[in-house]
Amino acid sequence: xxxxxxxxxxxxxxxxxxxxxxxxxxxxxxxxxxxxxxxxxxxxxxxxxxxxxxxxxxxxxxxxxxxxxxxxxxxxxxxxxxxxxxxxxxxxxxxxxxxxxxxxxxxxxxxxxxxxxxxxxxxxxxxxxxxxxxxxxxxxxxxxxxxxxxxxxxxxxxxxxxxxxxxxxxxxxxxxxxxxxxxxxxxxxxxxxxxxxxxxxxxxxxxxxxxxxxxxxxxxxxxxxxxx
Ligand code: CDP
Ligand code: CDP
Numbered sequence: 001x002x003x004x005x006x007x008x009x010x011x012x013x014x015x016x017x018x019x020x021x022x023x024x025x026x027x028x029x030x031x032x033x034x035x036x037x038x039x040x041x042x043x044x045x046x047x048x049x050x051x052x053x054x055x056x057x058x059x060x061x062x063x064x065x066x067x068x069x070x071x072x073x074x075x076x077x078x079x080x081x082x083x084x085x086x087x088x089x090x091x092x093x094x095x096x097x098x099x100x101x102x103x104x105x106x107x108x109x110x111x112x113x114x115x116x117x118x119x120x121x122x123x124x125x126x127x128x129x130x131x132x133x134x135x136x137x138x139x140x141x142x143x144x145x146x147x148x149x150x151x152x153x154x155x156x157x158x159x160x161x162x163x164x165x166x167x168x169x170x171x172x173x174x175x176x177x178x179x180x181x182x183x184x185x186x187x188x189x190x191x192x193x194x195x196x197x198x199x200x201x202x203x204x205x206x207x208x209x210x211x212x213x214x215x216x217x218x219x220x221x222x223x224x225x226x227x228x
Contacts, residue, residue, distance in 0.1 A: 002224050003029070003125035005140075007133035009193065010147030012178045012185075013158035015204055015212070016129040019147070021077055022213050023127050027220070032120055034130035034137070036080040037067055037113045038104040039091035044082060045103055046095065052103050062112045094162075094169070097177050101184035104131075110190050131185050134196035143223040144199035145216065153205050154178060 006023060008016045017033055024031035041062070045052055050061040069078040070086070079088040090096070103109055110132075117128065117137045128137065134144035149157075159174045185193040195201065200219060204212045 001027075001221075002228055003027075003123075004142035004220070004223055004227060005121055005124055005138050006127040006143045006145070006220065007138050007141045007196075007199075008127065008129040008145045008147060009131055009134050009195070009199070010145075010202075011149075011154065011182050011193070013154040014147045014149040015157070015209070016147050018209060019145075019212060019216065020127045020129040022209070023216065023220070025076065026213075026217065027125070027127075029125045029127050030120070031078055032069065032117065032126060032128040033078070033080070034113065034117055034128055034133060035100075036069075036088070036091060037116070038109070039096050039100050040067055040080050040082045040087055041065060041109055041113070042096050042100045042103040043087055043091050046099065052106050052109070055106075055108060058106055058108045062108060065112075067116065092162075092165075094173070094177065097181070101181040101188075105184060105188040105190065107190055114191075131193040132191035134199050135194060136191045139196070142227055143220060144196050145202050145219070146195040146199040147202045147204065149203060149205040151175075151179070 008020050010016055020031050023029065044050070044065050045061060048061065051057050066083050068081045070081055072079045079086055080091065081087065114137055120126065121128070121138055134141060134146070155171065155175045155178055158178060159169070159171045162169045162174060202212065202216070
């Protein structure tokens with residue numbers, strides 16, 4: 001089957017990365033978690049006390065950041081490294097979640113991340129999820145999906161994930177973070193989260209993971225047919 005670029009954008013915790021990983025496994029595509037890049041940059045800024053309101057400090061710090069994805073055969077997924085260290089677990093912590101949307105709104109940060117994401121897409125056969133992938137990173141992608149789900153369902157999904165790792169987390173805290181990030185991501189000046197005109201909406205509030213995978217595999221077949 002001809003290889004294409006698939007973009008998945010949408011609100012926090014609606015299941016973008018779950019779907020993207022399944023698609024990559026089924027199609028033998030490369031999966032890129034663009035959010036992991038913004039999270040890793042945020043982790044670096046926190047660890048090195050970089051003031052992201054200071055553009056010169058941001059530029060200097062970005063010059064010292066090297067991000068890569070490595071495939072972990074144990075999890076069967078690509079994981080992010082920050083200057084050679086695997087930070088996949090650390091970037092999922094609340095400390096990073098609380099700041100990432102502020103950092104991701106900074107112009108220099110976006111330019112740094114988008115340039116690298118576009119480089120990764122020079123070869124087809126890629127599925128990338130995020131907020132601006134269909135609108136800014138790959139505006140010519142062959143299949144664009146815009147995912148959404150009811151807020152209460154998204155909060156519940158993310159809470160379950162985080163609670164499994166940290167019993168001190170409260171559902172209230174998760175809800176606040178999710179709503180705040182969605183607000184900042186949708187209202188920022190540069191590449192705000194919005195549906196690309198040619199994206200297909202996938203509301204998975206009432207869909208199981210299997211159901212959504214079947215549906216999207218059909219969309220991919222259709223998109224490939226159009227290309228050939
Ligand atoms: O998994 P979750 O939906 O919680 O978030 P994520 O995909 O890991 O992204 C974390 C944050 O990075 C988002 O809330 C956005 O602020 C930012 N982000 C972005 O601005 N652009 C992207 N393409 C991906 C993520
Ligand atoms: O990447 P994003 O933040 O959009 O979400 P995710 O991390 O892929 O998914 C958040 C949680 O929702 C995961 O624990 C998934 O297993 C779960 N999920 C679900 O329960 N039902 C779906 N149809 C899709 C995802």
